[in-house]
Amino acid sequence: xxxxxxxxxxxxxxxxxxxxxxxxxxxxxxxxxxxxxxxxxxxxxxxxxxxxxxxxxxxxxxxxxxxxxxxxxxxxxxxxxxxxxxxxxxxxxxxxxxxxxxxxxxxxxxxxxxxxxxxxxxxxxxxxxxxxxxxxxxxxxxxxxxxxxxxxxxxxxxxxxxxxxxxxxxxxxxxxxxxxxxxxxxxxxxxxxxxxxxxxxxxxxxxxxxxxxxxxxxxxxxx
Numbered sequence: 001x002x003x004x005x006x007x008x009x010x011x012x013x014x015x016x017x018x019x020x021x022x023x024x025x026x027x028x029x030x031x032x033x034x035x036x037x038x039x040x041x042x043x044x045x046x047x048x049x050x051x052x053x054x055x056x057x058x059x060x061x062x063x064x065x066x067x068x069x070x071x072x073x074x075x076x077x078x079x080x081x082x083x084x085x086x087x088x089x090x091x092x093x094x095x096x097x098x099x100x101x102x103x104x105x106x107x108x109x110x111x112x113x114x115x116x117x118x119x120x121x122x123x124x125x126x127x128x129x130x131x132x133x134x135x136x137x138x139x140x141x142x143x144x145x146x147x148x149x150x151x152x153x154x155x156x157x158x159x160x161x162x163x164x165x166x167x168x169x170x171x172x173x174x175x176x177x178x179x180x181x182x183x184x185x186x187x188x189x190x191x192x193x194x195x196x197x198x199x200x201x202x203x204x205x206x207x208x209x210x211x212x213x214x215x216x217x218x219x220x221x222x223x
Contacts, residue, residue: 002128004135005212006033006061006176009205010040010097015049017223018212026055031126033176034061034137034157039094039205044101044113051116060120061137061177062157066090067098068117074102075114123156128215131172138177142167166196174215176201179208191220 003022008015024030032050036058037043050056058064069086090099102110123136134148140155142162151159163183167173179201181188191211192199202211202222212221 001028001217002031002126002215003028003212004031004033004133004174004200004215005210006137007035007179007201007204008032008037008040008046008210009035009063009094010037010043010046011204011210012040012042012045012049014204014210014223015046018210018221021221021223022212022214024055029055029057031057031059031124031135031174033059033135033174033200034120035063035176035201036061037067037098038063038090039097041097042101043098044105047113047116048109051112057124058116058120059124059135059137060122060157063093063095064117064120065157066093066095068114070095070099071102071110071114071117075110122153125171126215129217131215132170133215134168134171134173136173136175138175139167139173161197161199163192163197163199164195168196172196172198174198174200174213179203179206180211181208189222193218 036046066089070090126133136156138159139161140151140159142165161175173196180192180199183192189202189208191213198213200211200213202209204210209222
């Protein structure tokens with residue numbers, strides 16, 4: 001089976017419970033659609049677990065991008081000057097717990113985490129259950145006639161998806177980034193599925209639930 005989850009945001013207990021709930025095995029694949037860390041206290045713990053699972057495919061979110069901009073120079077140039085602008089942006093967006101836990105790691109672990117962050121993919125397409133899916137952290141604003149692959153890369157990290165628009169017939173777009181309650185209050189704590197979109201950020205770190213969808217069956221799971 002193929003599953004997708006997003007915006008774990010350091011909620012390790014919910015993440016571990018979700019893995020148990022879906023009964024993930026070596027034959028399954030789990031796509032983590034960005035923002036595995038930050039805001040919550042256990043982002044590094046989530047990343048370390050993901051790193052050890054060959055069947056987890058990490059997709060970059062804006063929080064991975066911010067973390068890499070700060071942590072990369074720390075590893076490559078210990079004692080060097082930090083990019084103050086990048087640091088402030090990350091801290092403003094909840095990077096504090098991740099940075100603190102990163103400094104608790106030894107040098108080898110730090111390098112492994114930074115290398116892992118660099119391996120995250122931007123987006124991908126997957127076929128499952130007779131359907132085609134586009135997986136990314138978020139989507140660029142809808143532009144009529146523009147192919148999704150022609151959008152700026154940054155839009156798949158920080159973009160504001162137009163959930164009222166059908167981006168492409170025959171493709172389901174699976175994303176996170178925007179808590180579903182912000183799309184439609186009726187979807188508070190639930191996966192949003194409408195107009196060819198499946199948004200799975202159910203606000204886990206904000207007191208909501210962690211959502212996961214099985215792409216083969218479209219079954220929804222919640223912790």
